[in-house]
Amino acid sequence: MTERAETGTGTDTGTQAGALARHPGLSAQEVARRIEAGEVNDVPVRSSRSTAEIVRANVFTRFNAIIGVLFLIILVVGPIQDGLFGFVIVANTAIGIIQELRAKRTLDSLAVIGEARPEVRRDGVTAEISTSQIVLGDLIELGPGDKVVVDGVVGEADSLEIDESLLTGEADPVVKHPGDPVMSGSFVVAGGGAFTATKVGREAYAAQLADEASRFTLVNSELRNGISQILKYVTWMMVPTAVGLIISQFTVESHDTREAVRRTVGGIVPMVPEGLVLLTSVAFAIGVVRLGRKQCLVQELPAIEGLARVDVVCLDKTGTLTEGGMDVTALHVLDGGDEAYVARALAAFGGSDPRPNASLQAVIDAYPPAGAAGWRGAGTLPFSSTRKYSGAAFTEPDGTDSTWLLGAPDVLLPTGHGTLGDVDRLNDEGLRVLLLARAGRPLDDPQVAASVAPFALVVLEQRLRPDASDTLRYFAEQQVDAKVISGDNAVSVGAVAGKLGLPGADEPVDARQLPPERDAMAAVLERGAVFGRVTPQQKRDMVGALQSRGHNVAMTGDGVNDVLALKDADIGVSMGSGSEATRAVAQIVLLDNSFATLPSVVAEGRRVIGNITRVATLFLTKTVYSVLLAVLVVCWQVPYPFLPRHLTLLSTLTIGVPAFFLALAPNKERARPHFVRRVMRYATPAGLICGAAAFATYLMARHIYTGAGALDAETSAATLTLFLMEMWVLAIVARPYTWWRVGLVLAMGLAFVIVLVTPWLQRFFALKLVGDEVPWSAVGIAAVGAVALEVSWAWVRHRENAAA
Template identity: 80%
Template sequence: MTERTHTEVAARRPGLSAAEVAERVARGEVNDVPVRSSRSVTGIVRANVFTRFNAIIGVLFLIILMVGPIQDGLFGIVIVANTAIGIVQELRAKRTLDSLAVIGEARPTVRRDGAAVRIPTSGIVLGDLIELGPGDKVVVDGETAEADGLEIDESLLTGETEPVIKRDGDPVMSGSFVVAGGGAFTATRVGREAYAARLAEEASRFTLVNSELRGGISRILKYVTWLMVPTAVGLVISQFTVESHDWRESVRRTIGGITPMVPEGLVLLTSMAFAIGVIRLGRRQCLVQELPAIEGLARVDTVCLDKTGTLTEGGMDVTELRTLDGADRDRAARALAALGGVESRPNASLQAIIDAYPPAGADGWRCTAALPFSSARGYSGAAFAEPGGGAGTWLLGAPDVLLPDGHPALAEADRLGGTGLRVLLLSRSERAPGDPRAARAVDPQALVVLEQRLRPDAADTLRYFAEQDVRTKVISGDNARSVGAVAGKLGLPGAERPVDARRLPREREAMAAAVEEGSVFGRVTPQQKREMVGALQSRGHHVAMTGDGVNDVLALKDADIGVAMGSGSEATRAVAQIVLLDNSFTSLPSVVAEGRRVIGNITRVATLFLTKTVFSVLLALLVVFWQIPYPFLPRHLTLLSTLTIGVPAFFLALAPNRERARPQFVRRVLRYATPAGVICGLAAFATYLVARHHYTGAGALNAETSAATLALFLLELWVLAIVARPYTWWRIVLVLAMVAGFGVVLVVPALQRFFALKLVGEQVPWTAVAIVAVAGVALEVAWSWVRRREPKALAAAAASS
């Protein structure tokens, strides 16, 4: 027998005893680095409450409470409600993230009291003996205690791309991962002393940094602050000069001019959209490890897929063992059984071979040297001895890696691969398996034919991406024709022209052109996957990469969005932004759709908020210049903001939206919000001047304000109607409901008194409607101009990037 069980390995090194573990725990020698899946409760409350604009609004609210009446302080109550909603939604998202993080957390295998057990990362203590296998992540620093062809990739820490062969006594660093072989290491530094923990001490796994959306909103708020300060000072001086006989009215009019400048709900809705996105994806068993990933998903225009585990299910079946050149079938079967017994953690192909040829079939063969499988190498091998001599070195790997060009067996392997089957070559060699020359002169013995199981939902998923204008590229380490055949069965365009990655040009620009043109690539090494992702990014593409194996780690890390399968290796889950915990490829469309919904809808509602900010600043400047009372009281603008921005924005922010996100968020929002705000401000002010000329005597100011409020409401409603396009039944109902709400305020006497709104006569209200009609035409013209200009602006942005 060649199989080595956990029990046999543990007999060599039993690991710590329960008493030793308890002693180390008592001394605090535990891997106690907190896994923060989200902001703390305190952090969430602080982020939602203690903001720059909440402070401004809070001060203004306290002033209104002192001068009264209470209805002019409604804006403060709205802010409190909005903040509470934001906190509740983020807390819900936190619970979702925390529960999913526990499910997706790595659970390393340690030896204790002679037995191999899986424990949480936080349960490791100093001196623990931790086992390693292909795809495992090194979770703490240590020293190699056992090495069986152990190769570790430290590129994520050192930048060195070549795997490092580890021998007994060699150090291992947390944050690296195993690419081949196996072994065990003793933990020498745990907790905050570990290398990776020191690098990431201040980092949170779930963060809002590096987000164009959040960064753009921060820039907008900065611009607003610059505009607010001088405008507010001028408004204060103006109103106290104009209304010198009534300082309380001056205060109310001043606050009425300042509060609408603040886009107070924009940050709330952005945070809420992110939080609800996390919750929705969590229900689909998608763990979002970085919040900007939701935004990044919306920008994805290219998805790179690994075939195995993504288009195909993990399992395979051996369908045929085809001997070559009269080789002994029984001996080939015994060799396969022996090779299966060598690997303690077989991959999918070898597991299928083990199922077909159990290690018991190689009784009497003793392994003397072994070479574990590596994606970069393309084969594995072992040397065996048997009673009476014989056995020798056997290699198992890709035919086109082990055989020279033109070999007759290659044509047969290529023919089988062209039908979608996977083909491995079993061969003998005169050299030791670890000798780099072992694969250069082999004696082929048999072709092992494996059938891959296609995911039943893969074709529908590929069709969805095609409909959404997202290009799909299959990048695999398997034979190019085999990969192309599988992709062809699923209907992927371009699958009939698979590309062998070994023939890709090395020069970056030439590679980028080849990768952009092709759809299916085979024989791709891990380093090439990384280079291909970079080549696509150099062409301006936003790339999502999916994978589950250790050979995908580098590409996942460099992609704009890395998506790992929950059953994948610890290393892939650690570097990915999204983890599909249910391993369902069908989750990807919903993941992409969620990203598009978030950023597309935030762009919509940001236009509403900034239109209000622009016309508020303009109105304040016009009032200062004309030296007249500000047209509105705080209660009027609170009512308008609620009906035309607050309530509609809430529904629009959560609505479905499949439009792919486009760059230049700030410019795109301001491109329409600025002219729309100017048009609204000028039209409302013109209505106010007409009303001031018409109304005289007691109550004139309220009549003037009511006419201006009517005009401003209709104009903001017009902007809402434009932003809500394309219309659906519920969007039409939403707009009509807001009209009905304002109508109720105008006709119910109690609400008229509460909001100080009453239209007097017919001439001025109808004049206001006429002014709105003219301004509405201007809004439509501005919108059309922006829509025509947008493709040119996007092209210019792409060229500059």
């Protein structure tokens, strides 16, 4: 907890002008009584689902219910070997729960680091506390960028403007006066003040909304939506196929009910892609843990996937390409003015704002308020990114009243003013320039900047982030267009971006010249790379214009002027040191303020999407060949070729174990749209070829084998062909090969050989190859099937590349 005493004086510099009679807030005794009465803001701050929700989501699924019923049936009618699939599901579910709990712990610990810590005044002293420590009646101070964390009534206001767009949809800031209500979930865009908490905890207006917005959600994800769509299709196919299979097996095996049940279950179980949802959850959860180690808080799960799909990233210069701090490098006094007088004016100006932004803090560092002895503050006009300047009124030591403005020269001065030429030359060097001007109108006049007398140019140098150049280069290599969007002078922004090697930085665009029509604006945005003098509403419009052209847009920022654009972007990325408002609406928060973390998020998203596409192909190939085999069995009126134990063995060796490793492997392939279509293009022909090859071997074996034990021999031959076919699908999916992927495929093949040559494993899995003719014929059929798989795979890839 940090504390600072409130002196409540403004005798020399006007630091707290007009705020001499400040309310001290609650006393310690009053706070204690309210805590005892339970009048505390006890809404839990969570970034993830609860433990109970995680367990329910992993256990109580549609397919777990199907598998569970089939497992119970096998326990009644068959040996435990045929019920192995039930134990696999239990293990998979446990893995999913453990991984999501790991992700929950990571997210919860990071959420505490990034949690808003409002400043509360108690006993006349202001201190930062946790939101959960606020009590009813607390006096909470507000400054630019601060989020209103509970409902209340304004007690003090100094040009206080609050944006309530996240609650009401009204984009224009609302000016607040003492006695006006404020709602939790809104945030300060300009000015400052304090309000008294009137509703805390779950009674606050936005408590439930804030709780939902901060959860570890699974919405708006093409990957998750695609898998849900696939599972819906699978369910529709399973029902009629399973009914036909049940009737067929009880007809064919009418003399042996137990065998009919086992064969029926053996046909239904592989239709269920039970591990697909699990591996998707695990891949996302591990991604969250990996990013958490890099101090990246993922507030919404699809953000990992979403950033991987982004093709345009809009960067706010300040705090993203440059570090938060700035330094005053020069002071150019205009028209032969008195430099000492200007320095005193700057010192007084700096001392007038209790919550200076980065630019004003640089002025304060260079001209401390102590240098303005005798200057008494008479009012302040906080900086607004819309008007591009701030103001302060003073009574000077000689009794003269003066009004000063500090802001953008090209906003405060008329077009063509001679001083602007000097400003342009400084901007060309990548320097930031502020104009200190004296106004001839009162500070509360809406036209206060209409006619000003320029006194000095304050030259600031921004500190470039050392990692920004490499990050921009990474985005260029990944074919992601970077657009620098800033409220600063366009030429200055272009110079900074040029130093970092951003293509197109030499042709900056002044946003005041942008066409208002969305389509025309989008055309300019697609051509340009650097945009200056952008207002907060324009940032929002620019994001919408890019989205209208089909772009997936990410927006980064740390200031309150970025909130609207962050909210509308496909992915919002906030710096940890940014305002509470930006952290509240962003899906990703970089707690270490490192722009260089973004490539890690992109890479993690691509790993998840690319790898889940791979493993989904494996799972759905199994589903397709299972449905085909069931249909063929019904048509030929023969016993189902496999027992549950055979398919459990094959699924474990060719799908389950390999998919787990493939889902977590590095993958830099760029994310592509249409997940369902792409997966089914590969899985459907692969599944049809595998099913046809296995059934052909089965029919051949039935023709050759006769007598007792023939069915077991036929099943063994069909199992050999199906294993070889699935291994070939695995070998295709594992490409491009690395040493560990080759080793993975070989290890799975070796495991199957061990089962075939080990007597007790042969008995356990009911596998025994009889003679030489049928086993070698099974291998031959598999070889023909492998050629068909390669041809179909090449054809699908050719069509996909042609479409791209």
